[in-house]
Amino acid sequence: MIIIVAVVLALVFAGVHIAIALGITAAIGIYLMQGDMEVVRNFIANTAYEALRDYVFAVIPLFMLMGDLLAKCGAARDIYALANRLSRWLPGRLAVATIISNALFGFVTGVSIAAAAAFSRIAYPEMRRYGYRRDFALGSVAGSACLGMLIPPSVLMIVWCVLTEISIGKMFLAGVLPGLLASAGMIIYVVVAAILKPELVGERRRPLATGAVGAAISAAPHFTPPVDDQSIGAMLFSTLLVIMLVAGVLGAIWLGVCTPTEGASVGAVGALVLAVIKGIRPREVWHVLLDVGRTCGPLLLLLFCAQLYSRVLSMTGFTEAAKGFLLSTGAGTWGILAIMVAIWFVLGCLIDSISIILLTVPIFAPIATHLGFDPLAFAIMGILAIETGLLTPPFGILVFTVKAAVPDKSVQLAEIFRGSIPYWIVLLAVIVALAIFPQLAAFLPSL
Numbered sequence: 436m437i438i439i440v441a442v443v444l445a446l447v448f449a450g451v452h453i454a455i456a457l458g459i460t461a462a463i464g465i466y467l468m469q470g471d472m473e474v475v476r477n478f479i480a481n482t483a484y485e486a487l488r489d490y491v492f493a494v495i496p497l498f499m500l501m502g503d504l505l506a507k508c509g510a511a512r513d514i515y516a517l518a519n520r521l522s523r524w525l526p527g528r529l530a531v532a533t534i535i536s537n538a539l540f541g542f543v544t545g546v547s548i549a550a551a552a553a554f555s556r557i558a559y560p561e562m563r564r565y566g567y568r569r570d571f572a573l574g575s576v577a578g579s580a581c582l583g584m585l586i587p588p589s590v591l592m593i594v595w596c597v598l599t600e601i602s603i604g605k606m607f608l609a610g611v612l613p614g615l616l617a618s619a620g621m622i623i624y625v626v627v628a629a630i631l632k633p634e635l636v637g638e639r640r641r642p643l644a645t646g647a648v649g650a651a652i653s654a655a656p657h658f659t660p661p662v663d664d665q666s667i668g669a670m671l672f673s674t675l676l677v678i679m680l681v682a683g684v685l686g687a688i689w690l691g692v693c694t695p696t697e698g699a700s701v702g703a704v705g706a707l708v709l710a711v712i713k714g715i716r717p718r719e720v721w722h723v724l725l726d727v728g729r730t731c732g733p734l735l736l737l738l739f740c741a742q743l744y745s746r747v748l749s750m751t752g753f754t755e756a757a758k759g760f761l762l763s764t765g766a767g768t769w770g771i772l773a774i775m776v777a778i779w780f781v782l783g784c785l786i787d788s789i790s791i792i793l794l795t796v797p798i799f800a801p802i803a804t805h806l807g808f809d810p811l812a813f814a815i816m817g818i819l820a821i822e823t824g825l826l827t828p829p830f831g832i833l834v835f836t837v838k839a840a841v842p843d844k845s846v847q848l849a850e851i852f853r854g855s856i857p858y859w860i861v862l863l864a865v866i867v868a869l870a871i872f873p874q875l876a877a878f879l880p881s882l
Contacts, residue, residue, distance in 0.1 A: 496728075
């Protein structure tokens with residue numbers, strides 16, 4: 436048991452791709468138990484067949500295709516422009532618009548890194564143009580990007596459901612209230628900070644059209660022009676079409692009209708129609724298909740290797756041993772939950788979200804069930820903790836994504852980490868709220 440866990444951790448931290456690490460470790464574990472390469476070969480072949488033939492796996496590429504098509508045709512920019520226009524009466528309106536847009540964009544893509552990259556190029560230049568302090572602007576982009584994985588349809592939710600055999604539709608519903616709670620907490624922070632420290636959101640009322648800051652941002656290769664001058668009718672029409680499509684797909688899944696796979700396929704076709712209406716070119720559609728293929732191929736391999744690894748852990752009795760060890764520590768239910776959350780925080784600094792789920796959920800989920808946690812509430816707590824880890828120094832992956840995507844190359848990592856701290860606290864507060872009130876996640880699915 437110890438050898439299997441030690442090998443996989445050593446390979447992951449040595450930089451080996453997580454799928455390869457899981458596959459190699461599983462093969463070694465089977466061979467150590469059986470001592471026969473033929474048994475290893477048959478075990479891997481049977482697991483591959485059973486893992487990848489499942490109809491539900493089509494949900495992942497189809498939802499990704501829907502999100503990528505909508506993002507490619509300018510949906511993210513339209514959503515931000517509308518949120519910006521409608522929140523003008525609020526202090527710190529551009530940061531509020533960024534949070535609202537990230538929440539809405541989460542309904543489209545379900546991928547935090549995609550949201551961070553998109554709004555680094557759309558929202559950050561606009562906030563700097565109006566004199567927002569850099570760390571405050573960067574924090575609002577990085578912090579609110581975490582909403583992408585919490586609000587359905589989320590890739591993390593789908594992967595978690597595949598591993599634990601929870602209903603995808605129920606998991607999508609479970610994320611709605613915690614997602615709205617996190618969004619509200621972030622907006623409250625921005626508004627209060629803007630009232631108490633007006634210098635955070637720029638002391639001038641006129642935008643910075645000239646000067647070193649404006650020139651540096653405008654000259655950047657990914658600079659996106661200001662959004663203020665767009666027609667509100669066009670923005671409203673575009674955003675409403677996107678919301679209607681996503682609401683229709685999720686509503687059909689929740690009401691039982693169609694399965695998640697069928698809903699995702701309808702959503703992909705609808706997104707293609709909307710993208711064509713908005714003027715997407717055939718070449719761009721082809722690039723979207725290639726990008727989704729490049730993303731989903733390794734992901735499906737990851738899921739197969741994770742199932743292989745999970746079976747080997749069960750065969751060795753590691754899951755039961757881990758459960759017994761944690762229970763024997765005397766930490767109690769809340770102490771064990773705190774240990775799990777701390778492990779997710781640490782791993783979130785080092786590796787990507789899906790890899791963390793594949794490594795930990797096969798071990799943690801049975802322990803949580805034994806301790807009496809609601810499976811849906813525990814899943815949302817886990818996803819929140821993993822996303823919070825992506826903002827945690829020194830290696831928060833979301834922070835590095837913002838640094839790479841932001842047009843202003845003079846931005847320092849320390850600024851992004853410093854600006855993200857309040858959002859980290861908000862996400863942690865939602866985890867605590869879910870632990871105390873699991874009904875936040877369980878209420879909507881129970882209906």
